Amino acid sequence: MNSHRCHSAIPEREFVCVDDSFMARGKSNNFSGPYGTFPSEGQLTPGARYMGSESNVLNANSNDISNQELLDLAKGDERLSESLTTTRSNDEQQKPVLEKSKSESPRTEVYKRRWYLLLVFALSALLWNAVWSTWGPIAQSAKDVYGWSDGDIAMFTWLGNIPFLVTMFPIAYLMDVKGMRIAMVLSCGLAFLGTGLRCIPCDVQYAKWPIYAGQLLNGVAGTVPMSGPALLSGLWFPPNQRATATAFSTLLGYFGACISFVIGPLLVPEPYYPPPFNGSILNNFKYMDSNSSGNGTADTSAQKAGIMNILYAECGAAGVLFLLVIIYFPSKPPHPPSVSASIPREKYLPGLKMLARNKQFWVTAVAYSVPIGVYEVWQVVLDVIFDSRVSQETAGWMDFYATLGGCISGMLVSRFADYFTRQMKLFLLVFYFFSAVAILWCTLVVMDILPFDVVSIYAAIVIGGVFLDGGAPLFFELVIEVSYPVGEGVTSGCLQMICASAGILFLSILQIESIGKLWMNWFFFGTITMAMPLLFFIKTTYGRADIDDCEVEVSPSIEDSSVIEQACEDDDKTKLLKAVGI
Incomplete structure (x- = not known):
């Protein structure tokens, strides 16, 4: 049975599993269970959010945890419990789509x-x-x-x-x-x-x-x-x-x-600058008279x-x-x-x-x-x-x-x-x-x-x-x-x-x-x-530009500019992770 290894280099962060990979954002350690690897079939939802810290990432056999235990761990954290689903087909697991994020994705509009x-x-x-x-x-x-x-x-x-x-x-x-x-x-x-x-x-x-x-x-x-x-x-x-x-x-x-x-x-x-003296007293007098206030200035x-x-x-x-x-x-x-x-x-x-x-x-x-x-x-x-x-x-x-x-x-x-x-x-x-x-x-x-x-x-x-x-x-x-x-x-x-x-x-x-x-x-x-x-x-x-070039889904409940999911046509997750500083 396949398993998703969920990990993060950033301790005390929120984990988002996106088709065998994690993005870490937010500030929470509500999920402190000793489970770092979860079975894929019916228990781990690609795109779902899990809470934990780097120290909690362990290798666990798929038989170590049941659906009910996973849901029990989610109690007390509304965001986690809403993100988990108990059944999902193998085809659906492979789609890099976050259902909850799509329902919360921001409406964009331009105005004249x-x-x-x-x-x-x-x-x-x-x-x-x-x-x-x-x-x-x-x-x-x-x-x-x-x-x-x-x-x-x-x-x-x-x-x-x-x-x-x-x-x-x-x-x-x-x-x-x-x-x-x-x-x-x-x-x-x-x-x-x-x-x-x-x-x-x-x-x-x-x-x-x-x-x-x-x-x-x-x-x-x-x-x-x-x-x-x-x-x-x-x-x-x-x-x-x-x-x-x-x-x-x-x-x-x-x-x-x-x-x-x-x-x-x-x-x-x-x-006005005085012209050079040309030997004609009359001409220079005319210049001074036309550009004078009458008091010599x-x-x-x-x-x-x-x-x-x-x-x-x-x-x-x-x-x-x-x-x-x-x-x-x-x-x-x-x-x-x-x-x-x-x-x-x-x-x-x-x-x-x-x-x-x-x-x-x-x-x-x-x-x-x-x-x-x-x-x-x-x-x-x-x-x-x-x-x-x-x-x-x-x-x-x-x-x-x-x-x-x-x-x-x-x-x-x-x-x-x-x-x-x-x-x-x-x-x-x-x-x-x-x-x-x-x-x-x-x-x-x-x-x-x-x-x-x-x-x-x-x-x-x-x-x-x-x-x-x-x-x-x-x-x-x-x-x-x-x-x-x-x-x-x-x-x-x-x-x-x-x-x-x-x-x-x-x-x-x-x-x-x-x-x-x-x-x-x-x-x-x-x-x-x-x-x-x-x-x-x-x-x-x-x-x-990386974020706008991808069809990015954003969860407004997560602080620190959290980017939850992307669905680039070329499926290049590395580019998006770099863009958001992960």
Whole structure:
């Protein structure tokens, strides 16, 4: 007579027998009997749950235990007694199906409203980036109006990054534990308050203090839209749309900075610089008269009016978004869109501990966060880097086309990756290689090693943006996969915290004006080349995808994200066991 050897390497756990194999999950040792091997005919149900510990796994002859004794051992444990059956045919025993789990399997459903929620969330990311990058594209005009230095311009951007280091953990807790609604109401409310502070009318010499406060509050608000794309897509979208949804909200956020690069220079006139003396006193007198306020100083009223129009527009947009979120933005759908979405994630603190010990997470996070974090701030201060060699408006259009190209390529590649989930690493290696070549090209042109030409710089920056921004959504999805079953909120939050740290380091060095500006391009190029070898060391695991690729049955009565059964067409149980960490 055949027998099923039921065993586990994890003591004090719940055993689930799945056609001659065990999966261990949960925390219980209610079944303490000395039986580790059970007869198959009529006494052991493949897929049934048995309780025990590793020390109780013994070799027992099929005659050592009867049906009645087995049922007696099940008394006092409702889950065990419900799972046991006393008779079953040999054909039924061979089916890897758990009847009780099927009756409890979660209902999955997708809702049309997910597209509206994705749009609102993506618009909040767009607004955050627009507010965060307000000052870089109009740096020359802002310095002319307010008397600021390059360090002051960098400080405004720096204040948008620093809150990530302080608020990431509590905001991630809100998203993962309390739900997306509370997090979004808080985020949009802070954005509305922060943009309102920047509109307070005051003398130019005191204007930077309310602007400092506004940029800081906007930085806190940005923790949600910048770290929540993967969480929102996992909550509302099925597996074949997750990468696309993540890409949409991530890339539309980048498009916010793209808008600033164009709208800023269009609304705010550039500062007037006196032309070289050409020997004509009359011509130079006409120039000074047309650009003077009448008291011997340059007239900056048009520039200041343009700046205030931008601040008012951003404040109004923040108010509309805040209202939309208050009216309708649920924490989660009534039913999950996929099996993996129905499985409870690790609790907050245990999840943080798992991330801290997960080497693959750190390798993947550094490979993404350092280059992207530096790129975001490098792009914002592009006008500072080129200074007078490229006009403020031209620098803005360079950033616009680079970001727009990145958004388009990101959406196309992410849609492709929805169907080729396991090829993300290859895509990212190709993207990083071409972006490194483009930034090196730009650096050599700026140094005059290659002939200086605006068209050449245009091409280098746009190509770099296409490949860097285009790969960002894939990194988000890859990090979620290698860190599963840790919650998407805390995982993405840690990712953005590292990203913000890289940007803060770059902007902090920028405060040292004596070292010049040439280092910025080499620093940026170095971060990309550093990340490429790290990609080779990433051992890609697809925990969430493995579960969704199989027809997995989930028992909601078991804690710790318990996956009870799978019925893959290729009957590959090893893959699923690895996916759930067993």
